Amino acid sequence: MTPCNRAPAIENAAQYIEGTLSQSDSERFEDHYWNCPACLAYLQALEAVGDELARKPVPQIAPAPRKRAFAWPAPAWALGAVAALAVLAVIGTRTLGPHPEKPSQAQSAPAVLPQGTPSTQTAGSSPVQHAAAQLADLALPVFATPNLRGAGLEAHFEQGMTAYARGDCQGALAALSKVPAHDKNERKAEFYSALCRLHEGDFSSAEAGLRKVVDAGESLQLESALYYLAQIDLARNDPAGAHRYLARTISLQGDLEKQARLQDQKVLALDKMSGGTLGKDGK
Amino acid sequence: MDGDHNEKGVSSAAQAASEDTRLALAIGSGDPEAEREFVLRYLPRVRAMLRARLRNSDLAADLVQDVMIESICALRRGQLRDASKLTPFVLAIARNILYSHFSDASRRPESLESPDDLPDLRSVSEDVEVEQRRILAMNAIAQLDPNDKIILHLTLVEGLKPGMIAERLGLSSDVVRQRKVRATRRVAEFVADRSQNVPSLDLTAGRTP
8 A cells, every 4th residue: 555645535535425426436436445544534524524514504695796807906006016026027037137947936846847938039029028928837737646546547547647747748648648538537638638738838739638628618627727728828928818818717716716816917917018908898 | 765665555555454364363253352443443434435325324324333233243254255355345245235225225124133242333433533523624614715615515415516506606617616626625634634633543454453
């Protein structure tokens, strides 16, 4: 038994107790947590939470008005300051300091760094546009390998994600391309393949893959797919496209909401510096 | 690093198998202390499984008793041929009883004949661990955003799907799903992390003799 990072429980426990996990997946999860104290503890915790919620029903509050995707949290003078700082910081580090290897958000512990870099400044592009490209966060998210006993993962998917975790995007792409259609990990394979293509600098293929994930509808990868589509647009110096995807990311109110909101503020600030109209009239 | 993990994994699996063997043989030879140890080790697993599968605490409690009684009686009779396979053996009994219940749900279940000298299952099932977990769960819930609390309630208690919850709360189903995943993980990790730090909570695969 290798030490378990609880990934099987995180992935399966909620569906298991909701009764929406298939019988075969339920049995596979049982085979695992009967031998895994960490996952058993997670499952017991979730059951205890359900019991406690049932014991003290939560008052049903009236639906809150939906947040405006781009409600400014700060007054106008602060916006100006943010805009000026963002532009100065980006342009300043570009011209005065050493070339930054990664945008600031890449500090969130990516497993590997991308080879694809944002568009370099060309004769025709303005410093503001170039600054937008430098905002792109192209760091690959970390993948926690589930540790299920009993062949929980389809073999090619497992092989691909093991390569991905090592930072071997070529190996990951080769294996993930063999994940059978209609496998339960098909969408995940599509998502991580797209990220590998992004890493390789193939923005068009990455974009096509991420769009497929988005078009497939509700999934655990939806929020991340929208976020990375925004990053591709940023890397291409397309703040308007990035703004649209960031707005959709923010509207999901998920784990990337704060990160996307901060980035979008910078995008809008840069746009304002160049006399753009993003964020006005719901754009 | 991988080599270390593999070695540790192999030794840990070997240790678990050896624990299984010792416990199964001790129960077969009529050791009452081994039966109590068996209950301590397997009752939490059986209970977690049946509560999740049945979504009915009272019914689960009845079937948990059946699984424990049937397992102990089978072990006393020496029905486990490979003593190192104790965990799969108990899991199989739990599944048999569960699936029999599903297939015979319309019939009144026959109660198992229970020997008089079984270890006390009730005292274990109501021990301090459950109460500690309950308090931790209460604290975890108290820290949730009100909307997340409602989403978890509608999901875990009322069994509603994200689409229906979304309609009720005036949110999109994508938002509900994201918030549900985030809130679920947050509360479960809060409780699980602190439960594992409670010294009296024995969640390991087995106790050393």
